[in-house]
Amino acid sequence: xxxxxxxxxxxxxxAVYVLYNLVQRLRGSRLxxxxxxxxxxxxxxxxxxxREWLTxxxxxxxxxEIMHLSAFGRSIIVLSSPNVIDQLLDKRSAIYSDRPTFQMxxxxxxxxxxxxxxxxxxxxxxxxKLILTALNSRQASQFSHxxxxxxxxxxxxxxxxxxxxxxxxxxxVASIVFQISHGHAVEDFGDPLVQLAERSNHxxxxxIATGAFLVDLVPMLRYVPDWFPxxxxxxxxxxxxxxxxRARDEPYDFVKSQLEKGVAEPSxxxxxISDSMTLTPEEENMRRCVSSIIYIAGADxxxxxxxxxxxxxxxxxxxxxxxxxxxxMVLGLSRVPTLADRHRLPYxxxxxxxxxxxxxxxxxxxxxxxxxxxxxxxxxxxxxxTIIANTxxxxxxxxxxxxxxxxxxxxxxxxxNSYANPDPRAFVFGYGRRVCPGQSLAEDTLFMVxxxxxxxxxxxxxxxxxxxxxxxxxxxxxxxxxxxxFACRITPRSKEIQRLVEEMGNANIS
Numbered sequence: 104x105x106x107x108x109x110x111x112x113x114x115x116x117x118a119v120y121v122l123y124n125l126v127q128r129l130r131g132s133r134l135x136x137x138x139x140x141x142x143x144x145x146x147x148x149x150x151x152x153x154r155e156w157l158t159x160x161x162x163x164x165x166x167x168e169i170m171h172l173s174a175f176g177r178s179i180i181v182l183s184s185p186n187v188i189d190q191l192l193d194k195r196s197a198i199y200s201d202r203p204t205f206q207m208x209x210x211x212x213x214x215x216x217x218x219x220x221x222x223x224x225x226x227x228x229x230x231x232k233l234i235l236t237a238l239n240s241r242q243a244s245q246f247s248h249x250x251x252x253x254x255x256x257x258x259x260x261x262x263x264x265x266x267x268x269x270x271x272x273x274x275x276v277a278s279i280v281f282q283i284s285h286g287h288a289v290e291d292f293g294d295p296l297v298q299l300a301e302r303s304n305h306x307x308x309x310x311i312a313t314g315a316f317l318v319d320l321v322p323m324l325r326y327v328p329d330w331f332p333x334x335x336x337x338x339x340x341x342x343x344x345x346x347x348x349r350a351r352d353e354p355y356d357f358v359k360s361q362l363e364k365g366v367a368e369p370s371x372x373x374x375x376i377s378d379s380m381t382l383t384p385e386e387e388n389m390r391r392c393v394s395s396i397i398y399i400a401g402a403d404x405x406x407x408x409x410x411x412x413x414x415x416x417x418x419x420x421x422x423x424x425x426x427x428x429x430x431x432m433v434l435g436l437s438r439v440p441t442l443a444d445r446h447r448l449p450y451x452x453x454x455x456x457x458x459x460x461x462x463x464x465x466x467x468x469x470x471x472x473x474x475x476x477x478x479x480x481x482x483x484x485x486x487x488x489t490i491i492a493n494t495x496x497x498x499x500x501x502x503x504x505x506x507x508x509x510x511x512x513x514x515x516x517x518x519x520n521s522y523a524n525p526d527p528r529a530f531v532f533g534y535g536r537r538v539c540p541g542q543s544l545a546e547d548t549l550f551m552v553x554x555x556x557x558x559x560x561x562x563x564x565x566x567x568x569x570x571x572x573x574x575x576x577x578x579x580x581x582x583x584x585x586x587x588x589f590a591c592r593i594t595p596r597s598k599e600i601q602r603l604v605e606e607m608g609n610a611n612i613s
Contacts, residue, residue, distance in 0.1 A: 135180060135482040137171040138162055145173030152314040153580055156466040156495040159183070163496060169482060175320045178488040180473075183496045185503070185525065188534055191479060192471060192492065196535035201472040203489045206318045206325050208310035211340035213347050216392050219400055219469060223536065226389060233375065233393045234540040246283050246544065247442045250551040253278045254439065257552075258559055259608030262601065265593035268413060272552075276405045277301075277398075279548055284397040285354045286361070286368030296354050300398045303350035306343040307399070311582055351395040358394075371397065401541050405548055407464045407585050412553050414575060415461060415510045416562040417591040422512060423562060426454050427596070430558045436599065440554040442547060451554050453512040458549070459498075460527035461510050462579050462586070466495035468534060494530050559600050565590040 140146055150172065151158050159181050163170055168184035182188050192199050200223040202209075209215035218234065221227045257275040261268060270292060277297045278289040289297055309315060316336050318324040327334050359376055361367035372394040382390070416423045429450045434440055445452065471490040478484065499507040504514065504524055514524045528546075532539040539545070556562070564572040575589035595601035 133481070133483060134178075135169045135171040135484075136166040138166070140173055144175055145177075146179075147174040147320060150174065150313065152312065154466075155313055156493055159467075159491075159493045160496040160499070163493065169479065171482075177320070178485050180484055180488050180490050181493055182490065183493045184500075185497055185530070187479070188492050188497075188530075191473075191477075191484075191490065192534035192537075195477065198474045198477065199471050199490060200536040201474050203470050203472040203487075204322070205311065206322050207316040207336065207340060208307060211318075211325065211337070212306075212310055212344045214307060214310075216388070217351075217399065218393065218396050218540075223474075230389055230393050230396075231540055233390070234396070236374075238371075238397070238541045238544050247547070249279055249282050250548060251439075251441060253282070254551060254555050255607045256611050258439070258555060258604050259611070261556070261560065261593060262595060262604045262608070266590070268591070268593055269410060269588075272409050272413075273406055275552065276402050276409070276548070280398050280402050280405075281354070282368075283371060283544070284394060285358050285372050286370030287354065287357065288368075296357070299346070299350050299353060300395075300402065303346050304399060304403050306346055308403075308581060308583060310340075310343065313582075350399065351391050354398075355391045355394050397541065397544075400539070401545060403583050404464045405545055407583060408458055408545075408549055409552050410586050411462050411464075412455075412458050412549075412556075413562055413591055414577065414586050414589055415458065416557070417564050417575060417589075418577070419510045420563065422454065422510060423557065425512075426451055426557050430554065434558060436597075437603065439558050440551070442551065444554070445550055448554065449516065450512060451550070451557075453515040455546070455549055455553060456515050456527055457510055457512045458553070459531045460504065461498075462577075462584060463494050463498055463527070463531045464584055465531065465533075465582070466493075466579075466584050467582070468492035468494055469537070471535070471537065492530075492534055497530055498527055559595060559604055560593050561596055563592045563594075565592055 138146055138149060141148070149158075159170070160183065163181065163183040168182065168187045170181045170183070172179040172181065182191065202215075202220055202222055204210060205215065205220055209220045214220050215222070218227065218230045221230065253275055256278075257271060260271045260274070264271065274289065274292045277292060277294070277300075281287040281289050281294075281296065285296075287296060292298075314320075317333070318336055324334075324336075329337050355372060358367055358370060358372040362373060362376055367373045372390075375390045375394060429448055430440065433444060433447050440448070468491060471492075473484055473486060473488050473490055476484070476486045498504065501507050503522070515526070517524065528542070532542045532545075564575065566572055573590065575591070576587045578587040579585065580587070595604060
């Protein structure tokens, strides 16, 4: 077959694919409103590649809480209110719990095997059940000693090198997660298993970014020859798939080897292997995927939330002082908090709720897919539509959260209108049957880090040589949203507390 024939076939297949999708979208009742669409490509050129949640929020003010977009014949439904999310993703979860097919990151790189992107079905339910055996609210308490032990190293590190607080945060989260998931002690952030997992996370984020790869908008491109112009994404996918497979397998094989030698530390993965000594290849593959997801799904998101906490404390010193006053009253000045103290620290808990709301880690939910035609409020929602919840828009809706751009923990203790200031955790951990199964572990980690840091340290804006404060840039980007690089001053609250933190460090050395 000639090269011109090879070029013609993908073009024809693509045209048929787009026309078929366009016809399908014209069936039934009217679609939800949305911005004007161009022929064939729809809104593809209007959807930004960064900070899409802001654009979607502006559009929703014109088109409403349920909005329709399209891109190359693919139907996209954006939800922007708690009510419509509850009605569709929760109450109709039987048909709204699937995931769309992510050609690059899911199919070509292999992440569709892992829980966050896996299709809704038997494997997904079994994987979720395995995770919940270790990470639900009843079981998570068994890991409290891990938090306490790692914080006893983190706080002295923060004292010695406060300018490296972001690196110290990343080490702390990696250390906690790997200890719990694989019984692996992480001495520093250069640990080979940590670096492998970080590389996997980075490549995942690159691949899932909006508009990063045309194959996600035009799935038939997946089948073009490797030499085809613009097919370089296929080489990238092969290389990044190897990273995913190594990040999935190497930590699992480490635990398996430790178990065979009789020296394995207690961990989630050790339990998975020990409880199932005779596994089929499919069952073992599922356990490999489940064991890896705790880091892949949990580490970067937790780091983002902790960084937001440090940024907020530097910007809102009055909030910080109120939180420290509560800690001093409940704990005194001679110890760090434990998980057992949490129920006695309402202001700290409200502060953490505001961390979740102020700049959510996932401004847009991971997309859902509706598996059959549906009708909501007289609007037709075609089967196969991608469903996106604009979490950021909800958490910055002034009718729900007055003064939404400011950091106000007091909003959750205010009495009166029960509709106002709902718990942000109802939105930030996902929706329906896709709620994050690691929520309890994530919340425990965030509580322990923030409460311990506030008990020991003051966090403030950096200053210029003339003593004037440097205002940090409050900008967030990325599908897993991170604050732009910022600096802050971190100092011990008193000489006595400094000695206490130094003693923690000395105890770890000895």
